[in-house]
Amino acid sequence: MNGRDLLEPDALRAFAVFAEHRNFTAAAAALHISQPSLHVKIRKIAAALGTELYERDGRRLTLTAAGERLATFALDSRRRLDDFLRDLDREAAPVLTIAAGRGALRWVVDAPVRRLGAAGRRLHLITADRDAALAALATGRADAAVIGYDAPPRQFESTQIAAHPQVLMLDRRHPLAGRTSVRLADLADLDLIVPPAGRPHRRALDRALLDAGVTAQVAAEVDGWDLLVHLASLGIGTTIVNGCVRPPADLCAVPIRDLPRIRYWVAWRRQRLAHVHDLLAEVRRP
Numbered sequence: 001m002n003g004r005d006l007l008e009p010d011a012l013r014a015f016a017v018f019a020e021h022r023n024f025t026a027a028a029a030a031l032h033i034s035q036p037s038l039h040v041k042i043r044k045i046a047a048a049l050g051t052e053l054y055e056r057d058g059r060r061l062t063l064t065a066a067g068e069r070l071a072t073f074a075l076d077s078r079r080r081l082d083d084f085l086r087d088l089d090r091e092a093a094p095v096l097t098i099a100a101g102r103g104a105l106r107w108v109v110d111a112p113v114r115r116l117g118a119a120g121r122r123l124h125l126i127t128a129d130r131d132a133a134l135a136a137l138a139t140g141r142a143d144a145a146v147i148g149y150d151a152p153p154r155q156f157e158s159t160q161i162a163a164h165p166q167v168l169m170l171d172r173r174h175p176l177a178g179r180t181s182v183r184l185a186d187l188a189d190l191d192l193i194v195p196p197a198g199r200p201h202r203r204a205l206d207r208a209l210l211d212a213g214v215t216a217q218v219a220a221e222v223d224g225w226d227l228l229v230h231l232a233s234l235g236i237g238t239t240i241v242n243g244c245v246r247p248p249a250d251l252c253a254v255p256i257r258d259l260p261r262i263r264y265w266v267a268w269r270r271q272r273l274a275h276v277h278d279l280l281a282e283v284r285r286p
Contacts, residue, residue: 012074014041015053019071019139022054022061045070068138075140076271096279099126099133100146103225107244108162108264109146112282121278130200137267144268144276148242149200152267161283162244162264167253169229169245170238181255184212191219191237193228205240208259 014031018038021027028035046053053067063071096116100109105125117123126136130149136142137156145152152158168182170190176182187209194216195202209216219237222228228239233248242262247253266283268276 011041011045012077014038015045015070016074016077016140018042019063019067019074020141022063024061071139072269076269094275095122095124096144096275097124097126097136097142098144098146098279099128099136099142101129101133101148102127103242103245104146104148104264107225107242107246108148109266109283112279112285115282115285116278119278134267137269140269143272144266144279146264146266148262148264149204151263152265156267157270157273158265158267159280159284160263160265163261164243164264165255165261166240166259167243167245167255168238169232169241169247169251169253171232171235172250172252174238176254177252179254181257184208184214184256184258187216187238188214190217192216193220193222193231193237193239194218195223195228196221199223212258 014027014033017030018024018027021030024035024038028038031038042053049066049070051066052064053070054061054063056062098109098113105113105127113123113125126133126142128136128145130147133142133145133147134152134156137145145156146161151160168176168187170177176186194205206216217237220231222231225241225245228241229245229248229251231237232239233250240256240259241253243253243255245253266276266280268280
């Protein structure tokens with residue numbers, strides 16, 4: 001039996017599910033087969049292709065480069081089959097899966113998503129940070145990913161859709177609230193509400209404060225623009241968020257002059273361009 005024989009629909013489906021879960025127990029349960037049977041299927045595919053498809057890192061399974069390529073092919077094949085079957089059933093349109101962070105879904109692409117839904121487009125939204133959104137895109141779990149800060153890797157097609165200033169969100173009665181803009185130096189004596197260490201926004205903010213010689217007074221560490229702003233409304237401190245975030249009635253947003261704009265992209269794989277065409281048309285609308 002050669003590699004072509006082992007890449008028939010049943011084998012591809014098994015590997016696609018395995019690639020999604022990266023766990024034999026969960027993947028076998030999803031496939032309704034035994035775990036040993038799934039082991040045999042994956043081992044036979046690897047042997048026929050003459051390459052390892054995954055490796056162990058402690059208890060965690062990670063796909064090799066060949067495994068990632070096969071996962072993309074397998075998941076693409078499954079998505080194309082789903083699209084074909086929906087067309088046969090005369091459904092209005094196949095499901096469009098978008099992976100994006102909570103903030104991007106709420107504040108950056110909320111209007112395009114709303115318009116697509118109103119037009120009858122069937123959507124599946126995956127809440128994911130940058131790395132997880134790109135992984136979903138690479139493995140075929142998502143048709144498009146919305147990411148911020150750095151441009152997507154060159155393996156994907158992409159278009160920039162927004163660039164927002166960073167703003168200081170603070171109580172309207174605060175002395176800085178009356179300014180048209182502030183500098184990082186003005187933050188030296190403020191209690192800041194920031195994302196947890198390691199998050200992209202936190203890393204960029206820490207670097208900027210260090211370069212400006214400002215020591216941040218951290219009042220709270222929480223994830224998500226909505227929670228950052230909510231704690232600011234509770235009087236815990238001030239926070240720095242993307243300028244597209246709309247302040248509640250008791251807060252105001254003051255641009256920070258020496259912080260760069262935050263840029264956003266929509267990324268997709270070339271094979272799915274036709275599938276994401278209407279999303280791209282919506283995000284490019286003025």
